[in-house]
Amino acid sequence: MNIVVVGPGSIGTLWAYKLKQAGHKVSIQSRVDGDTLSLTINDQRPVTLPNNHLRQIADADLILVTLKAWQVSSALNQIRSHIAPEAMILLLHNGMGTAESVSQVFSSNPILLGTTTHGAFQPQKHHSKHVGLGQTLIGAHNHQALQCGFIADVLNHALPECIWQNNIQSALWNKLATNCAINPLTALHNIRNGALSEMQYQETLDQIVLEVSQVMACEGFAVAQQALRQQVDSVIEKTAENYSSMQQDIFYQRPTEIDFISGYLLNCARKHSIETPANQKLYTAIKQIENIGSCS
Template sequence: MNILVIGPGAIGSLWAIKLQQDGHQVAVFGRQTDSEYQCQFDESCYTFNNRQADDVTHADLILVTVKAWQVASALDSLPQPINPDTIIMLMHNGMGSLDTIGSLLQTNPVLLATTTHGAFKPSSSQLIHTGQGETLIGAANAQGGRCQFLRDVFDHALPAVHWHPQIEHALWRKLAVNCVINPLTAIHQCPNGELARPEYQAIITRLIAEVSTVMTAESIPVNLEQLTAHIYQVIHATSKNQSSMHQDVYYRRKTEIDFITGYLIRSATKHGIAVPENDTLYQHIKTLEQQWESLNEL
């Protein structure tokens, strides 16, 4: 397949390399203006076309791995219109990016994906695969439902990959994890494992209860005990990791809070549900972002 990866960060680069290793024609579209992107991985160097108009024109699949708030602008910045037959797969934390690409939902097959693979870029041209995981793929529209063959394509490149007939359920489960881990580790500037300490137990319990109530209102199957156990399992399994929001706050970058906790709050408001603990964390992160913006304007 001809595959274009928009956003060759850690996860985007991991998939670009694995798909190229598996024999696909892979190009990238990144922020750097160089015509080529090179990345060192497992003592080998991989080279990809970067920002080439022909790669947009001929893409069978566009894999979008930028952050949720960047999806619409990244697709709009492409130098050529996207062919209506091109499959678009969104793979990022949070929910709500579909609302920003409404026109493509009407024309193109669109898929949503979530992965638990760990990846880290110690520099702009180096990649480390920090942890094995699994990837779930599902359809965002009717056309996407005809693209189940991509499960085999992705599974052959980097297992394990599963087709999820109700991908929204999986995304809500991931959102629940992110609503707990990301803002807390960002605010306290701690690795994920610190959240297992007793002093965090009470707020985590309240956060999960709020998320569970909203999930139920959204008709997402949820068991409070199982969801709690799952979130603590992720905290322990990723104990040494720094969440993406932790890193964004550290480097004073815009976060994905609007597509994580913000999405939860918007869903709660729709159902008339109060989520004060999540709202407090949301306001804390937004205040930090506004402070950085004010400093940048000085």
């Protein structure tokens, strides 16, 4: 397949490298100048891929978007006129809320959504360390994408395990719940994920999860609060030595995905007239830090 990976960060580099290894024609869309980019994962030999080639975009069967949520609309709008109306667009990022605006702009394209638990970070640009095997779930956002289940097999061949979900929204909400619990707290306190197992954070985590479960139920994704809390605790344990993406963004004074994580939850809560004070407090605190950083 002809595949364009938009955003060669840690996950984007991982997918681009694995898809190239699997025999696909892969190119990169990035903010880096130059006709090519050399990518590598772990200690494997680098692969050199075309970079910012408009012809590659026009020929793409799949546009794999692995940017931060707040970058998605702007990046796709820049190449909008070159994307064929039948090209599949797969959004693979933390948080929720980008699909609505993307599907309005690309109304004829199959829009797919995904979430992954693969662990990766970049010790240097275009070099990803794959530090944890995970699972990728993808599914359809619009009617056109309902016939694209075969893409799960394509991606699974390159980087297992990838599974098609008939109800991807349920998986995204469960991931959002985990992100709401872990990301803002670790960012505010500048701690690794595992530190959230300490007693001082338990009451806050309980309240966050309670509020998320209430919103999920009103959105049609009923889940037991205890099960959701166990899910959060499991991720904290499995990623104990990791820093969350939001902690890293705050640490390096970069914009965060808070508007697409806690912010998305708050918007849904207001729609259903649900009070979410714990999540609101975290959202406000992160926004204040972002605003201070943008003024410095």
